[in-house]
Amino acid sequence: TTGGRDEQSAGRTGAAGPVAGGTLTYALAGTQVSLDPAVAATAVTGLIDRNVFDSLVVQTGPAAFGPWLATKWAVSGDGRTYTFTLRDGVTFHDGTPFTAEAVKATLDHVVDPATKSAYAASLIAPYEKSRVVDDHVVEVTLKRPFTPFLQALSVPYLGIQSPAALARPVADYRPVGTGPFSYVSWDKDKRVTLRRNAAYASPPAGASHQGAAYLDGLVFESVPEDATRYGALTSGQVQAIAGVPPVDAGKLRSLGGFDFTAQETPGLNYNLYLNQTRGPLKDVRVRRALSAAVNVDELVKNIYFGQFPVARNPLSRTTAAYDATAESELASYDLAAAERLLDEAGWKKGSDGYRVKDGRTLALTWPYWAEGNKEQRDVLAEGIQAQAKLAGIKIERPAVDTGAFVSKYLIGGEYDLVDVSFARPTPDVLRFAFASGNTYAKAGGNVALVDSPRIDTWVEEAAETSDPATATKDYAAVQHEVLRQAYVLPLYTPVQLTAFSAKARGVTFDAQTYPVFHGVWLGA
Amino acid sequence: MSGDHPSAPLLEVAGLSVAFPTRHGVVRAVRDVDLSLRAGECLAVVGESGSGKSVTARALLGLAGAGARVSARTLAFEGRDLRTLGGGQWRRLRGRRIGYVLQDALTSLDPLRRVGLEVAEALEVHGLARRDDLDDQVIRLLTEAGVPDPHVRFLQYPHELSGGLRQRALIASAIAAGPALLVADEPTTALDVTVQAQVLGLLEERRRRGTALLLISHDLAVVARLADQVAVMFAGEVVERGPAAALLSSPAHPYTADLLAAVPAPDAPDATDAPEAPHGPDASDASDARGGSGGMARGLPVVRTGPAAATGCPYAPRCALADDRCRSEPPPPVSYGEGGPDGEDRMVRCFHPGRERSAAAFETPVAPVRVKDHAVVSVRGITKRYRSPDGSRRTAVGDVSFDLRAGEALGLVGESGSGKSTTARIVLAEIVPDAGTVLLDGEPWSGLRERDRRSRRSRIQLVDQDPLSSFDPRFTVERVVGEAVPGRMPRRRRRERAAALLGQVGLDPALLDRLPARLSGGQRQRVAIARALAPGPEVIVCDEPVSALDVTVQAQILALLARLRREAGVALLFISHDLGVVRQVCDRVAVMKDGRLVETGAVADVFRAPRAAYTAELLAAVPRIDRGRTAGERPSVTVTLEGHP
Amino acid sequence: MPRARLPRAGLPRPGVALAVAFFALVCLAAAFPGLLAHAPDQVNPALALRGPTAGHPLGTDQLGRDVLARLVFGARPSLLVGVGSTLLAGVAGAAWGLLAALGGRVAGEAAMRLADVLLSFPAVLMALLVVAVLGPGTRNAALAITVALAPGFARVVRAQALVVRGSPYVRAAVGLGLAPARILLRHIAPNVVAPLLVLATVNVGTALIAGASLSFLGLGPQPPAPEWGAMLAQSRDYLDVSWTLALFPGAAITLTVMAATVAGRALQARYEGREAR
C-alpha cells in the first residue's frame, strides 16, 4: 500500500451495518483560492474535489491502476496514444450525461492557458489532444511517451468535469462532477458544503460499495490554527480533522474515541536544498559539513514527537523506486567531521564563533516565506540554525513575501538554502527535483540548481523507458548521487495525521492518501 | 428679639466636633462648637477660610462627609435629637425641614439638568407636588426668589444663567419645600457687589417670613446686615459668640477685632494704611508654619487644626496680645459683657477679652506721597473691539482716556466685564488698541514694534490677580524673581538681589528655593510684587491683586502696596471691582462701565459725591458695617432688584 | 491607543518601588542580557517542553531552549519596539508639534492637517500599513509604531505649546522685556517637553502591547530572535503539553507594561505635584 493506513478503522466497517444519514464536518488546515481542480494546486482543493469528481482511472498500487470512469484503456505501441472506453449511464450533478465529450472538455480545459492552471497542467505536460471516437470512447494523444500519465489521470486535479459547467464564465464557476457528493456552497475562507449525490453509481474499482454515499452531507471547515482544530475535534464540534498537530498526536491516541491515521506522503520528503551554484556551498565539503553539522534525527524526533519519520533520503519510503541503501551516502550528524571538513575547506573559526575565509563570514541565506510555513517548519529551522552555529555556520533567514520569494529568490537565485516538500506518488519527482532543465525558472523543482549531466541522463532514461528494472536502477543512482554531493539534506517525511471521531465508520484512504468518504457513515 | 417667636430654640448644638481621619493624621476641623438658633432668627457664622464654617454647616445636615467623625453633646433640631437619626430619617429632614445653599453657588446646580428640574427635585423627593402641578410650583418658587422671566429660566441650563441668577435659583431650590431653617454658606462670595445686595435682600425677605437663617461668611460686612447673632470661628472653634450689634461694636476676641479692622470700607475716614504684618515679615506664613507641611486649601492660608494646634490658643501665633499662657493653655469659653435683648450672654474664648490692642503694633509712619505733575502713562482715546461668537463686534474698551501721574495711585473700578483688564493690557502693550494711543513718559509706547519696546518694558510692570499662573511652574522663587532683575550678573549676585527684593515685600529669603505652588496666596502675591519691583519700574499695573485673598491677607498686601508706593515712588494703576479696596489705596479713581469711563476724580470727591448715577449705584450696593448703630437695631438694607443680572 | 487619558493609579508606595525596580530589571536585561542569562539559542531537543526545573527555572521550549534565557534576551527586541518607538515618536512628535505651533502660518497649518489626516486612521491599522510597505522585522515594527504614535504626540505638543505660549507666565516674561529666544528656551520649550516626556512614559505600555501584537502576528522581530510576542505565538501550538510556555512570555509582557505604566504615572504624579495648582 501507499500509506500506513490505520487498520483499526477499516476493521470497524464490518462491525455493524452502515447507516445512511448525517453530516460529517471535516476541519482542514488550509484554504483554497479556487474550487476548480484544474486551476488550484493546494492539497485542500484536491481533498474536497475528490468527493465531487471521479477520475478516469484509480491508482490501486504503486504502479497499478484500476478502472473508474474508464472501464478499460489501451496504450499504443509508441506510448503516445491512450484509448479509453468510458462507463455508460453516468450523469453529472447538473444532469449532463457523462460522455467522451466531457473527457475531452476537461483535458482541454486543463491545458488551456486561459485557465491559468497552477498544477494540473504540469501533470500532463506532454498532452497534445483528445479525440472523441464515439460517445463512450476517447483517444488521448501525447507529444511524447509519458509513463506517469495514468497516475496523473488518477488524481483529483484531473477529475472529469461537466462540459456544461466548464462552458460558463470563470466568475460563475461551480465544480460539477459525477462524484458521490455534489457541490452546495462555498463560504470563502470558511467552509465548503457538499451534499450526497443520491444517484451515484460509479465508484472506482475496490470501492466499499457500489451505491450512493451514506452521508447526507459533507462539510469542510477551514480552521488554520493547529490548536483550534485539535480542540474542535476533541470537543466534538467536528468529526474529523486533517493535520493533527504532532504535539497532540500522542494525547489523542491515548484519549480514545478517536481513530488516528498517519499517512506518509509519497514523493519528495521535506528536504533542505543546497544551492550548489553560489558562494561557500559551491564546495562539496561545505555542503557535506552543513549536512553533518545538523542533528536531523534529534531535532525531528523531538519537534514532531516521533510522529514524523526522520528522512535520510530525498524520496519518501512509500514512493516507488525508493532506495534504502542510498542513505549510506548521506553525511549524517557528526559535528567533529563537520568541523574537520570546514577546516579543510579553509573556513576558520572567527572570534564570534562563525567561520571566516578571505574576510568573508560563512553565512548562508535561507529565505523565510511565512505563508508557506506549516508543520512547525520554522521551529525546525531554528533548530538547524542553532546547530549550524555550533559548527561555525551562520544561517540567515530574511522574511520574504510571496512575490519576493519567487522573483528574487527562487528565480533570481539569491539564496543558499531552500526548503520544500513535494507530494506525488511517483519516482519521477526525482527528475522534477534534480534535472538541470527543471530549475524553478523553468517550472521545475530543481532548487538546488543541480547541473549534472549524469543525473539528467538517469532521470530522462527512467522517465522514458518501459522497463521497470532500468528505471529502478536509474532512480537509485540519482538518490545515491544527490546525497553524495549533498545537494540535499533530507529532513522528514511529511505525514498526513488525520483523526476521525470513532463515530465516523468506514473511513478509507486512496493512493494519494485522501480520505474516501463514499463509504463513510456515522455510527452512534 | 420680640416675643413672637417661641423661646425654645429651633436648633440647639452643643459640643459639636467633627474630625477627618486623613493620611497625615486626624484633621479636627470643628471643635467643641456651641450654637443655638430660634425660628425667624439669623445666626451668622464668620471666620477666615478653613476655619470650619462649612463643615459645621454640613454636620447639621448629616453631610459632614464619608470619613467624618461627628460627635456632639447636643444636636437637636425642632426638638429631635439628630444624633440618633438613620439614613432615611436624615433624608426626610434634608430639604424638607432644613434647606441648604452650598458655598459653591456656581457649581451647585447640576450642569447637565435644566434649572427647573433642579428646583423641582426637592418637591419631587419629598412628594410635595403632583406631577402636573410641579412646573407651576417651580415657576412660583423662581418668581419668589426674584428670578426674572421664570418661564424662560425654568427651561435653561445653569450655564445659561448669570452667577446671580444661579444663586437665586439655588436658593429657590433650597426653600422649595418650605424648610424651617435655611443654611446659606457664603451665598454672596462669588457675586458682584450689586448682585450681592440683591441676594442678601432675598435672604432678608425669607427671614422676615419666619425662616430661621444660618448665614455663613468670611465677610463681616455682609453679615452685619442680616445677623441677629454672630459666631466667629477660628481654627475650628467658635472663639466669640454674641448678639450682632454688641459683637460688632465692641469685639471681645482679638481675632474679631482684627477681622473688623481689616474690612476695607469705602467710607473709611481716609486713605490710611491698614495694619500690615503685625509681626514683622511673613506674618501670613505663621499659620502655615504652625500647621507643618502642606496645610493649604484652595490656595489660601489655612490654619491647620491638627494635633499641633492642641496646646494653647489657636490664635496666639497671630495675636498681638498673646502671652505665654495663651501659647500653652487653651482658653476656655467665658461669658463676656452684658447679654443681648433676649438676655443671652456673649461668649468668648480668650484670656484677654475686650482688651485694647497696643496701638504701636499697628502704627506705620505716614509719610506724604509725592505725586508729581507729569504723566508717566497717558492713555489717549483707546478703543478695543472683540468679535463675539455670534459674529457681532462688541466694544470691550471704548474711547478711554486718562493720565497716570508719577507716584500716583489711580484706581480703575467697574463691574465684571466693564473692560478694566482690557485697558490694563493695552496699557501694558500686551494688546494693541484698535484706535487711540498710550504714551509712556510722553513717548510713543503702544504704537511701537515689540522689538523697540523691549528695552523700555522694565519701566512698567504687572501684578496680576492670579500670581501663581504667572510663574513658570518649574521655576523656584529665586528664578522667578531673579529673572526679572535686569542686566548680566553672576548667579550669586542675582540670588542676593532676589533675596533683597523678598525682604522688601516682607518675605523671608528662605523662601527663595521654594516652588511658587508651595506658597500661600499672600506669599505668592508678595513674590509677584517683588518680581514687579525687580526692574525698578515707574509704573505697576495691579489687576485685582487682592480679590482672591482672605480679608486679613488682603489688608497686608494693600498696606504693602501703599508702603512701596511711598518708598519706591512708583505709580499704581490699581484695578478692582471692590470700591473699599480702591478707597484704601488710591488717590484718584476712574469708574468704568461697559468699556467707557463714566467718572474720574479724586477718591474723596467721588466717594463723597458721586457724579455719575452708576457710581452712586456701585457705592450703594457695597455692604458695610455700621458700627455706630445701637444694639438691637437692625441695619437698614438697600435692595436693588432690577438692573444687573 | 489611549492618548493621555489615564485614571489615577491608587498604588501604594511599595508597589511603585517594586514596579520601578522591575522595569529597571527589564531595561537591564535589554541592555546587557548576557549578565542575566546564557545563550537563548542553545537547543537541546531532547529536553524540549519541560516544565520548570532547577536548571531551567521557567522550563524549556519546543527546541529545549531555556525559557528564562529567551525571556531575558527577548527583553531587548520587545523594549526596542515598545520604548524605542515611543522615544522616536516623542522626538518626531515634539518637532512636528512645535513646528505646527510656533512655525509660520502655512507650515504650521500643513503640519497639523497632516497629523489630523494620520490621526483619522486607527493607530494599529496605521502600523499595519507601514509594515505592509516596509515588510516585517524589528526595526520596521518599531518604525510602524512610531508612525502610528507620532501624530498623537504632535497634537499634544502643539496644544501644550499653544497653551504655554499664551500662558500668563510667558506674558509675564514678555512683560519683563526678555528676548524671544530666551523665552522660547527657558519657558516655552521646557514646559512643553516635560508633559511630553510624561505622556511618553505613560504611553510606553501601549507601545509595548502594540509591538507584542505585531510580533504575535508574525510581523515583528523574526525568529529565531527571542521576542515575547513571537514566543507567545509559537507557544500556542503547545498549549496542551506545556501551558507554562504561554504563561511566562505573556506574564513578561503584562508585568513590563504594568511596571512601565506605574513608573510613568509616578513620574506624572511627581511632575503634576511639582506644578500643582
Place this chain on the structure above:
Amino acid sequence: MRLVPGDPARVIAGGVQANATPQVLDAIRDEYGLGEPIVVQYARFLGRLLRADLGGSYQLGRPVSRVIGEQIGATLALAAGAAVLGFGLAVTLATLTAGRPRLRALSRAVEFCSISTPNFWIGILLLAAFSFHLGWFPVIGDGGPAALVLPCAALALPIAGMLAQVTRDGLERALDQPFALTARARGATEHRIRVRHALRHAALPVLTLSGWVLGELLAGTVVVETVFARQGLGHVVVAAVRGRDFPVVTGVVVLSALVFSLINIAVDLLYGLADPRIGAAA
C-alpha cells in the same frame, strides 16, 4: 501601488506553487496596470478610490470591496459584541465600586491588570481554559452566539478595564461636586444621585474615549480573529500584510479611517447632545 520589493503579479498568478510563465505574468501586469510607473499607478489608485473602487486583491483574485463585504459582518459582530460587553462591564463595575474604597481598590487592581494585558494573551488563556479544558464554549463556530463569547471577552476585557476606570473616575468626580451635595441636601437618595445626576457626568469622559475604544476594537479584532481563528477583516488584513496584498490593506485601512472619522463625528454630535454646555461654549 508598488512601493516595495515583491511582485504582485506573482501573487496574482498563484504564488510559489503556480510558478507562472513570463507570458502569464505579463498578461497579469497588463491587466492590473502593474507595468506602469508608480506615480501613474498611484494616480489610478486615487482615481479609483474616488469612485469607491478599491481595486482587486492580488492574493484572493477578487475585488477588494467584495472581500470586505464578505468579511465585514463577522468583524462587526465581534466588535459590536465586545463593545457592548466592554461598556456593560465597565458601567456595572464602576457604579458598584465608585466611592467604596475597599471594593474600588480590588476592582482597580483587576482593571489595571486587564489594561496591561495584550488581548491575544487573554484570548489564549480563555481559549485554553474555557474551550479546551472546560469545554464550555466552542473552539470554532459559524458565528453563533456561543462562539462569540470568548473572542468578545478577549477583546472587551482591556477596554472594559480602561472604561471602568474612567467611568468610576467620572462618577466619583461627579459625586464629589457641589451639585451632588446639594442634591443630598435636598433629601435625594444615594441611588437617585448616582443614576439621575452622576451617571450622565460620567458618560461625558467615557464618550470622549469612544474614538479610542473604536481604535482598540479595530486593532483588537486583528489579533483576536487570529487567536480564535475567526473570519473577518482583521484576519484578512493580517494575511494581506504578510502577503503584501496592498489593495486589500489599503482598502481596509481606508474603510476603517472612514468609519473612524464617522464615529468621531457622531461622538462630537452626541457630546453636544449630552452636555448642554458644549453648544454654548462653541
